[in-house]
Amino acid sequence: xxxxxxxxxxxxxxxxxxxxxxxLGWDQETMMPRGAAGQRxxxxxxxxxxxxxxxSDPRLGEWLALAQAPDAAGQAQLRLIRREHERTIKVPxxxxxxxxxxxSLSQGAWAEAxxxxxxxxxxxxxxxxxxxxxxxxxxxxxxxxxxxxLLDDYEPGITGAEVAKLFDALRPRLRALRDRxxxxxTPAPLRGEFDPDTQLALARDLAxxxxxxxxxxxxxxxxxxxxxxxxxxxxxxxxxxxxxxxNCLYSTIHETGHATYEQGVDPAHALTPVGQGVSxxxxxSQSRILENQLGRSRPFTGWLFxxxxxxxxxxSTPDADAFHAAVNRVQPGFIRTESDELxxxxxxxxxxxxxxxxxxxxxxxxxxxxxxxxxFEADFGVAVDRPAHGMLQDVHWSIGLFGYFPTYALGNVYxxxxxxxxxxxxxxLEASLEQGDPSPATAWLRWNVQRHGGLxxxxxxxxxxxxxxxxxxxxxxxxxxxxTALYDL
Amino acid sequence: xxxxxxxxxxxxxxxxxxxxxxxLGWDQETMMPRGAAGQRxxxxxxxxxxxxxxxSDPRLGEWLALAQAPDAAGQAQLRLIRREHERTIKVPxxxxxxxxxxxSLSQGAWAEAxxxxxxxxxxxxxxxxxxxxxxxxxxxxxxxxxxxxLLDDYEPGITGAEVAKLFDALRPRLRALRDRxxxxxTPAPLRGEFDPDTQLALARDLAxxxxxxxxxxxxxxxxxxxxxxxxxxxxxxxxxxxxxxxNCLYSTIHETGHATYEQGVDPAHALTPVGQGVSxxxxxSQSRILENQLGRSRPFTGWLFxxxxxxxxxxSTPDADAFHAAVNRVQPGFIRTESDELxxxxxxxxxxxxxxxxxxxxxxxxxxxxxxxxxFEADFGVAVDRPAHGMLQDVHWSIGLFGYFPTYALGNVYxxxxxxxxxxxxxxLEASLEQGDPSPATAWLRWNVQRHGGLxxxxxxxxxxxxxxxxxxxxxxxxxxxxTALYDL
Numbered sequence: 022x023x024x025x026x027x028x029x030x031x032x033x034x035x036x037x038x039x040x041x042x043x044x045l046g047w048d049q050e051t052m053m054p055r056g057a058a059g060q061r062x063x064x065x066x067x068x069x070x071x072x073x074x075x076x077s078d079p080r081l082g083e084w085l086a087l088a089q090a091p092d093a094a095g096q097a098q099l100r101l102i103r104r105e106h107e108r109t110i111k112v113p114x115x116x117x118x119x120x121x122x123x124x125s126l127s128q129g130a131w132a133e134a135x136x137x138x139x140x141x142x143x144x145x146x147x148x149x150x151x152x153x154x155x156x157x158x159x160x161x162x163x164x165x166x167x168x169x170x171l172l173d174d175y176e177p178g179i180t181g182a183e184v185a186k187l188f189d190a191l192r193p194r195l196r197a198l199r200d201r202x203x204x205x206x207t208p209a210p211l212r213g214e215f216d217p218d219t220q221l222a223l224a225r226d227l228a229x230x231x232x233x234x235x236x237x238x239x240x241x242x243x244x245x246x247x248x249x250x251x252x253x254x255x256x257x258x259x260x261x262x263x264x265x266x267x268n269c270l271y272s273t274i275h276e277t278g279h280a281t282y283e284q285g286v287d288p289a290h291a292l293t294p295v296g297q298g299v300s301x302x303x304x305x306s307q308s309r310i311l312e313n314q315l316g317r318s319r320p321f322t323g324w325l326f327x328x329x330x331x332x333x334x335x336x337s338t339p340d341a342d343a344f345h346a347a348v349n350r351v352q353p354g355f356i357r358t359e360s361d362e363l364x365x366x367x368x369x370x371x372x373x374x375x376x377x378x379x380x381x382x383x384x385x386x387x388x389x390x391x392x393x394x395x396x397f398e399a400d401f402g403v404a405v406d407r408p409a410h411g412m413l414q415d416v417h418w419s420i421g422l423f424g425y426f427p428t429y430a431l432g433n434v435y436x437x438x439x440x441x442x443x444x445x446x447x448x449x450l451e452a453s454l455e456q457g458d459p460s461p462a463t464a465w466l467r468w469n470v471q472r473h474g475g476l477x478x479x480x481x482x483x484x485x486x487x488x489x490x491x492x493x494x495x496x497x498x499x500x501x502x503x504x505t506a507l508y509d510l
Numbered sequence: 511x512x513x514x515x516x517x518x519x520x521x522x523x524x525x526x527x528x529x530x531x532x533x534l535g536w537d538q539e540t541m542m543p544r545g546a547a548g549q550r551x552x553x554x555x556x557x558x559x560x561x562x563x564x565x566s567d568p569r570l571g572e573w574l575a576l577a578q579a580p581d582a583a584g585q586a587q588l589r590l591i592r593r594e595h596e597r598t599i600k601v602p603x604x605x606x607x608x609x610x611x612x613x614s615l616s617q618g619a620w621a622e623a624x625x626x627x628x629x630x631x632x633x634x635x636x637x638x639x640x641x642x643x644x645x646x647x648x649x650x651x652x653x654x655x656x657x658x659x660l661l662d663d664y665e666p667g668i669t670g671a672e673v674a675k676l677f678d679a680l681r682p683r684l685r686a687l688r689d690r691x692x693x694x695x696t697p698a699p700l701r702g703e704f705d706p707d708t709q710l711a712l713a714r715d716l717a718x719x720x721x722x723x724x725x726x727x728x729x730x731x732x733x734x735x736x737x738x739x740x741x742x743x744x745x746x747x748x749x750x751x752x753x754x755x756x757n758c759l760y761s762t763i764h765e766t767g768h769a770t771y772e773q774g775v776d777p778a779h780a781l782t783p784v785g786q787g788v789s790x791x792x793x794x795s796q797s798r799i800l801e802n803q804l805g806r807s808r809p810f811t812g813w814l815f816x817x818x819x820x821x822x823x824x825x826s827t828p829d830a831d832a833f834h835a836a837v838n839r840v841q842p843g844f845i846r847t848e849s850d851e852l853x854x855x856x857x858x859x860x861x862x863x864x865x866x867x868x869x870x871x872x873x874x875x876x877x878x879x880x881x882x883x884x885x886f887e888a889d890f891g892v893a894v895d896r897p898a899h900g901m902l903q904d905v906h907w908s909i910g911l912f913g914y915f916p917t918y919a920l921g922n923v924y925x926x927x928x929x930x931x932x933x934x935x936x937x938x939l940e941a942s943l944e945q946g947d948p949s950p951a952t953a954w955l956r957w958n959v960q961r962h963g964g965l966x967x968x969x970x971x972x973x974x975x976x977x978x979x980x981x982x983x984x985x986x987x988x989x990x991x992x993x994t995a996l997y998d999l
Contacts (some may be wrong), residue, residue: 055729058742254542
């Protein structure tokens with residue numbers, strides 16, 4: 022065995038164990054009995070300790086110092102393995118283990134607190150998660166910006182300052198468009214009651230249409246939809262509301278975007294660091310482009326209108342145009358995951374600023390509710406009516422995901438760039454979408470983005486797929502084009 | 511930290527990881543997408559390597575040499591940890607890992623082979639599993655009997671020769687009783703079609719009645735019912751046949767016996783070696799006594815007759831006596847898991863002899879089908895009609911479980927001993943069972959057996975619960991009493 026092969030054998034096994042963690046997380050959200058939360062926390066902590074020990078293994082450090090990659094893919098593997106090793110050896114095993122245990126318990130507390138609208142119940146957990154993550158960030162940053170250290174784990178190669186600059190460029194045109202849209206008359210929503218089993222059957226059909234391979238995944242229900250795992254076992258979840266089928270259907274398309282990314286990576290890289298999505302931002306670009314640029318397009322909603330009439334009988338929207346308007350209805354709502362395309366990034370910017378303040382120590386958890394509510398009213402013009410509609414709505418902070426939120430908006434920006442390029446490359450796309458067939462687009466994404474896995478850094482990947490620099494322009498152009506037409510502005 | 515505390519901290523984490531393996535196994539049988547089998551094999555092998563490394567950890571060996579237990583429970587912990595450590599260091603990590611990977615792949619192949627009745631498809635896997643297990647057994651036995659080395663993992667403290675002696679004592683009276691029963695007229699079976707959802711609802715109700723805590727477990731469907739996990743997460747599975755509701759209902763009661771054993775261990779021992787069932791034989795005694803001595807008793811089937819009429823409408827059995835006879839119908843069938851109480855142990859004795867021969871190298875996998883079919887016809891008077899009804903029916907050998915089968919019959923023997931003692935101790939039991947309430951019996955089992963977990967060696971545990979030496983007598987007395995009455999002999 023060469024030193025490089027030793028590194029890869031080690032990495033493969035680490036990757037397999039990391040997939041096991043993914044299974045546990047999936048199980049916890051879909052199948053686990055309620056009374057098992059405490060024991061599961063111990064199981065997760067034990068797994069985390071194993072992973073931490075592997076990633077920080079001194080033998081791995083020695084091999085990495087000597088290993089010679091035989092090719093470009095090998096170089097990418099070494100780059101990813103080195104980055105993880107270097108991050109990990111800065112975090113004491115005690116801290117890594119405490120984080121895993123605290124996250125598991127905190128997530129349960131968050132779910133209960135959200136159900137009861139009880140901020141006080143969640144605060145001790147938020148306080149602990151924040152303290153642990155700040156400690157971790159400081160250890161990794163080594164004097165640098167702690168927030169950047171966290172962000173780098175989800176979106177390698179971008180800083181908080183760069184994100185802030187991008188958001189500053191995005192905000193004015195986005196708000197101006199949003200304000201114009203809200204000044205116009207609001208289209209009617211889709212009304213009615215929609216049978217849950219029929220929703221789920223249609224969701225399965227949509228997942229298949231958008232390229233999901235059920236032989237290497239499954240669809241279940243969860244409180245907060247997510248995708249989990251990779252390679253030959255990439256699972257998705259959705260949720261069902263009787264009165265709002267779009268919640269189920271578009272959550273499913275969204276998670277299908279994540280899961281097809283994982284399923285689409287070249288199997289030659291299976292169970293290696295390169296064999297998975299390269300960053301959370303690029304991941305989100307795959308889910309958002311399926312959900313929005315493709316799934317909420319006029320051609321595709323035209324097909325979906327027929328499919329839903331077939332599944333549910335007559336709809337409250339009289340024709341395909343009214344249906345399309347209902348799908349793309351803009352309204353300042355409380356909930357990020359149910360938000361329209363114009364408000365979504367405003368939700369993210371709010372969270373980005375608040376979590377940066379928390380990590381910097383400028384905002385204490387006990388002041389978060391006030392800060393959230395104040396900022397929300399300023400940005401959305403509506404007062405938060407209950408914590409479940411405010412700071413308790415997202416799972417992220419409960420499990421320590423600080424630095425993660427901006428990747429959602431980055432994903433939207435990348436999706437804008439990719440959509441411009443793939444539309445130019447794929448002349449027959451509209452006609453195909455009208456038939457309910459997004460495969461020309463999903464094939465383009467698989468070829469230009471997904472199959473590469475972690476071979477290239479995020480922005481390099483997007484720029485080589487699109488042939489242009491990453492920027493907010495294409496997203497804003499797309500949104501202005503779409504909503505100007507839709508709202509007759 | 512004392513050395514003892516170090517050992518225990520190490521053991522707790524190992525136990526947590528071993529629970530994770532349980533979750534993966536459960537997932538594989540209930541939820542996993544088909545295309546994930548290869549990747550799952552890698553995941554299991556990686557976990558197995560981690561567990562192997564922990565169990566054979568040289569630091570653990572050093573601590574074990576020095577550790578002083580503070581009390582009797584601590585002594586039991588050390589005894590169990592030492593046994594596991596000593597077994598593990600004899601097995602090279604390469605072999606442990608190969609076993610896990612091979613088992614995972616082999617299980618999938620077995621399931622497909624069984625579905626297709628294709629022995630040839632399964633043979634290469636059986637050959638590999640047998641070779642790997644023989645290698646392992648030889649390493650552990652160190653010149654002793656390899657079969658004993660395997661058996662000792664499932665039923666510590668008993669040898670193949672002791673089992674053979676017990677079976678020799680059991681066989682004549684059992685066969686004589688069986689022959690007398692088959693000479694009498696056979697009662698009518700329960701006929702009809704039984705709605706699957708209603709079967710499952712009744713199965714849930716039965717699990718609860720027999721003490722299963724759904725807050726710390728769940729019930730799903732699987733091809734071959736099993737229970738999995740322990741402590742706060744002990745899951746069970748069942749299967750449903752439209753034309754045979756007893757399959758679902760009694761499988762559920764059976765697995766409830768296993769799972770309530772795990773749920774019934776004193777929580778003070780949670781996630782430690784003592785905190786789980788002590789052996790497969792004692793485990794089986796808990797499942798069999800619930801299923802047979804309690805669940806198939808005249809008082810309980812009287813209640814079940816009413817419950818099933820309420821759930822399904824009129825039954826083909828006209829009254830509670832006919833229903834009881836149908837539940838306890840004796841017939842030489844092909845399938846062990848569907849077998850009646852008289853034939854069950856004959857199924858086990860067949861497998862015990864064949865697998866002992868395979869481990870000893872006296873029987874090659876390619877000769878197994880002939881050997882099975884020949885022996886089956888001799889014991890049961892019927893020729894095996896297809897491999898799925900013969901050597902392909904059980905999952906065990908596909909995953910390397912050689913030495914496991916005899917624990918089923920040991921469980922029946924223990925159940926006989928426990929039933930005699932608890933019946934004498936619990937005067938109101940029959941009246942309670944007539945009301946569909948087995949709780950006086952399950953409470954007795956929890957107090958006298960289950961709560962102790964691994965504190966005592968299997969036979970010590972049974973003998974202290976019953977106040978008598980373990981032997982085949984009580985089981986045979988019970989069977990003769992029951993079937994003499996039932997068949998009017």
